[in-house]
Amino acid sequence: MNRKQRRAAGRRGPASVTIARAPATAMAPPPQALAELFGAALAQHKAGVLPEAERRYRHILSLAPNHAESHGMLGIALLAQGKINEAIPHLERGAALKPDLPGAHDDLAKAYMTAGRPELAIVATARALELDETERRRTFFAHCAKLVLLDRDDGRLGNLVLRALTEGWARPRELSRACISLIKLDRTVNACIVRANAAWPRRLPTNELFGPEGITALSHNRLLRRLLETDPVTDLGLEHVLTNTRYAMLIGAADGAVNEGLLDFYCTVARQCFINEYVFGLTESEAERAGQLRAMLNTALAAGERVSAPSLAIVASYFPLNSLTNARALLDQPWPQCVDALLGQQIKEPSQEREIAATISILTPVEGDVSRAVRAQYEENPYPRWVKAGPPGQPPILNHRQTERPLDVLIAGCGTGLSTTEFARHAHGARILAIDLSLASLSYAKRMAQNFGLTNIEFAQADIMKLGSIGRDFDFIDSSGVLHHLDDPWAGWRVLPSLLRPGGAMEVGLYSERGRRNVVAARAMIAQRGYRPISEDIRRCREDIAAAEDGSLLKSLTRSDDFFSMSECRDLLFHSQEHRLTLPDIKTFLADNRLQFAGFVLPPAILRRFAIRFPEPAAVTDLDRWNTFEAEAPDTFAGMYQLSLHKPA
Numbered sequence: 001m002n003r004k005q006r007r008a009a010g011r012r013g014p015a016s017v018t019i020a021r022a023p024a025t026a027m028a029p030p031p032q033a034l035a036e037l038f039g040a041a042l043a044q045h046k047a048g049v050l051p052e053a054e055r056r057y058r059h060i061l062s063l064a065p066n067h068a069e070s071h072g073m074l075g076i077a078l079l080a081q082g083k084i085n086e087a088i089p090h091l092e093r094g095a096a097l098k099p100d101l102p103g104a105h106d107d108l109a110k111a112y113m114t115a116g117r118p119e120l121a122i123v124a125t126a127r128a129l130e131l132d133e134t135e136r137r138r139t140f141f142a143h144c145a146k147l148v149l150l151d152r153d154d155g156r157l158g159n160l161v162l163r164a165l166t167e168g169w170a171r172p173r174e175l176s177r178a179c180i181s182l183i184k185l186d187r188t189v190n191a192c193i194v195r196a197n198a199a200w201p202r203r204l205p206t207n208e209l210f211g212p213e214g215i216t217a218l219s220h221n222r223l224l225r226r227l228l229e230t231d232p233v234t235d236l237g238l239e240h241v242l243t244n245t246r247y248a249m250l251i252g253a254a255d256g257a258v259n260e261g262l263l264d265f266y267c268t269v270a271r272q273c274f275i276n277e278y279v280f281g282l283t284e285s286e287a288e289r290a291g292q293l294r295a296m297l298n299t300a301l302a303a304g305e306r307v308s309a310p311s312l313a314i315v316a317s318y319f320p321l322n323s324l325t326n327a328r329a330l331l332d333q334p335w336p337q338c339v340d341a342l343l344g345q346q347i348k349e350p351s352q353e354r355e356i357a358a359t360i361s362i363l364t365p366v367e368g369d370v371s372r373a374v375r376a377q378y379e380e381n382p383y384p385r386w387v388k389a390g391p392p393g394q395p396p397i398l399n400h401r402q403t404e405r406p407l408d409v410l411i412a413g414c415g416t417g418l419s420t421t422e423f424a425r426h427a428h429g430a431r432i433l434a435i436d437l438s439l440a441s442l443s444y445a446k447r448m449a450q451n452f453g454l455t456n457i458e459f460a461q462a463d464i465m466k467l468g469s470i471g472r473d474f475d476f477i478d479s480s481g482v483l484h485h486l487d488d489p490w491a492g493w494r495v496l497p498s499l500l501r502p503g504g505a506m507e508v509g510l511y512s513e514r515g516r517r518n519v520v521a522a523r524a525m526i527a528q529r530g531y532r533p534i535s536e537d538i539r540r541c542r543e544d545i546a547a548a549e550d551g552s553l554l555k556s557l558t559r560s561d562d563f564f565s566m567s568e569c570r571d572l573l574f575h576s577q578e579h580r581l582t583l584p585d586i587k588t589f590l591a592d593n594r595l596q597f598a599g600f601v602l603p604p605a606i607l608r609r610f611a612i613r614f615p616e617p618a619a620v621t622d623l624d625r626w627n628t629f630e631a632e633a634p635d636t637f638a639g640m641y642q643l644s645l646h647k648p649a
């Protein structure tokens with residue numbers, strides 16, 4: 001192979017190694033002899049003598065270059081020896097020679113993943129899934145989808161991502177990137193984004209934005225529709241299009257009738273607006289017009305008149321329907337299915353939560369200015385408003401501990417209960433106590449847990465600072481995104497290990513000083529402009545950030561998922577109480593409180609980079625090394641430090 005050919009081969013994929021071919025004149029041995037040679041190689045492989053197995057597979061391939069099994073097994077043997085770039089071409093060849101063998105595509109997908117190429121891994125897994133669908137393959141597909149932005153699709157990936165979102169192969173938020181990248185491959189959607197961005201913040205006339213088909217043009221994209229009903233859309237360009245769409249719905253309201261397909265889409269947009277808690281920007285005249293439409297509906301409802309389905313959907317895109325006077329009367333009337341779903345979301349579910357609130361016990365008082373202010377924030381904006389859970393989750397303790405009695409678990413600051421629900425679905429036998437300051441959050445969490453039929457969670461209102469008084473202890477404690485909102489996070493954190501049994505485990509999520517430089521910049525801007533933690537000002541602040549210079553710290557916030565809903569954006573930028581911590585301080589705390597650090601929960605790509613920087617195995621539990629790593633890559637913990645900890649037995 002000459003240099004040009006080598007370069008071309010290198011461009012094809014991660015591996016630039018070519019496969020040795022036998023001379024054209026070589027005679028392939030008879031099948032029986034090949035089978036014996038392969039059997040002998042396999043025996044070495046199974047015995048763990050990998051270099052010898054490798055030598056033997058290579059020998060077979062020198063005699064029979066198209067021996068699919070040898071390519072596949074050689075690839076696996078090479079992978080096991082860490083020779084990823086050599087392994088991949090053999091696995092590719094094995095899969096090409098046996099395209100109907102799902103296992104060949106599985107092995108290839110695993111190798112691509114190890115090589116840090118999830119965009120190739122997802123295609124290989126999709127092929128394996130098509131051939132034979134199993135739970136393990138669905139999970140692996142979702143795992144790949146979490147890491148990719150897709151730049152092409154013949155429709156197959158789109159279908160699988162749609163199923164993943166619908167059937168809960170992963171949390172919707174984890175599928176968001178893949179999903180949005182696929183939605184943007186739709187030429188119509190993409191053209192709308194380009195036009196909306198170019199005109200932003202000006203709203204465009206409907207036909208100028210969507211073309212002659214109007215809003216219907218957007219409604220054909222099934223993935224977009226499903227995403228709108230499932231999770232906040234975490235992309236600025238799409239948000240601009242949807243903001244325009246809502247406006248087009250409003251100004252078209254005077255026209256009255258819309259067809260059934262379009263009504264369905266209106267309801268979908270309204271569901272998105274409720275999920276993101278009406279975070280989309282709003283001009284003054286638009287707010288006025290939406291208010292007038294709501295007033296008209298109120299008048300009609302008060303007079304016992306029937307209101308039109310499209311006008312309900314339009315109002316529901318600006319205000320939750322339960323803010324209408326006499327909203328419950330709407331439930332007594334027959335509606336198309338899409339309107340029923342909307343009424344369920346915006347009237348029935350909030351009303352169920354109010355009933356549930358009365359059933360939640362109070363374990364400790366909530367005292368002190370900080371706890372009370374934090375509680376008030378999450379009463380107004382329970383965090384986060386989730387719709388679909390991911391698959392049952394498994395915290396590390398269940399891998400390591402076998403115990404006769406049920407596990408006692410504490411979720412300290414459970415919020416609206418997303419991870420609590422996922423955990424409880426996995427750990428059927430566990431007794432879970434989930435506490436929070438906010439009754440609204442707990443009620444949301446309890447309603448969702450009831451939807452899953454879970455009976456092993458006790459939800460209670462309590463302040464972490466007072467948990468020492470409840471006289472209970474636990475095998476596992478989870479407190480993610482909570483302690484940095486306490487008046488004194490260290491004091492709060494000290495309460496938790498005191499409730500942990502010896503040998504127990506804990507997972508704690510904490511803000512990083514370095515990781516939140518952009519939030520610090522935004523908080524300074526918010527203080528300077530006098531923005532208050534109310535919807536109007538949060539919307540204004542988002543507009544400022546979206547308009548910030550590309551590449552600036554402020555603009556980087558638009559890459560954070562939390563930017564895209566009201567409760568999450570308030571939590572991100574407007575929190576009444578926020579501490580940011582450093583690894584040296586955390587290290588001192590762990591030593592003082594006899595807690596062992598067992599590692600960070602991080603994406604595989606970051607763990608791989610860390611292992612290259614600090615190859616010695618013990619480094620992964622060395623906070624000094626992590627501190628150096630973070631200094632060199634300050635965005636490593638832009639989300640949080642997610643620490644896994646153990647209390648010695």
Ligand SMILES: C[S@@+](CC[C@H](N)C(=O)[O-])C[C@H]1O[C@@H](n2cnc3c(N)ncnc32)[C@H](O)[C@@H]1O
Pocket residue numbers: 371374375378383384412413414415416417418419435436437438441462463464465479480481482485486571
């Ligand atoms: C950012 S949310 C995180 C919720 C959840 N852990 C999650 O990861 O989705 C923080 C939650 O901690 C709760 N919280 C804050 N301070 C608390 C305290 N002192 N005691 C109990 N809960 C608290 C808040 O009410 C809020 O629901």
